[in-house]
Amino acid sequence: DAGVTQSPTHLIKTRGQQVTLRCSPKSGHDTVSWYQQALGQGPQFIFQYYEEEERQRGNFPDRFSGHQFPNYSSELNVNALLLGDSALYLCASSLVSLYGYTFGSGTRLTVV
């Protein structure tokens, strides 16, 4: 049974560019949350998607946007990249009716 799958594993982008990260949730899960983990810090909540809608959002600017598809997979988009956006981006899936998150291994984004 596959857990949470994220792609790509690593990528390097230039300041000002746009990036799309992808997440496939654990089988049976219907909710996807995204977190940003800067080096040496704990993960910070970006937003959560359920039923293809953004349900909750953390303290991140509008440059961060997302989408959830009918098969529950999700994308995180970041526009106008800044050097400070360099981080590990984690996707976590869950079932709305039960407590418990499963995290993927993350996408490491480097902005140069």
Place this chain on the structure above:
Amino acid sequence: QKEVEQDPGPLSVPEGAIVSLNCTYSNSAFQYFMWYRQYSRKGPELLMYTYSSGNKEDGRFTAQVDKSSKYISLFIRDSQPSDSATYLCAMSEAGNTPLVFGKGTRLSVIA
């Protein structure tokens, strides 16, 4: 003051030692308390999960929550080199509400 405070360490102990990790928090609405283990370049892996106050034991791991003091702990008995990782505490107010993490404590268990 951050919502969740955790000493980042690093913490280095000999194999077989008892390890104590802890976090304090300020939001009295937190009801769910978790400990995650994160190996280098990997995502967090859930170790222990506690609802409200009390103790929970799972093998070599014991989690304690004291809501009156806003203090949670994780104890690791008979620590092994394979326990070397970063340990993150996390909390949330309700089911499927966002997790608030501490900075993580980096632990090294020396053989």
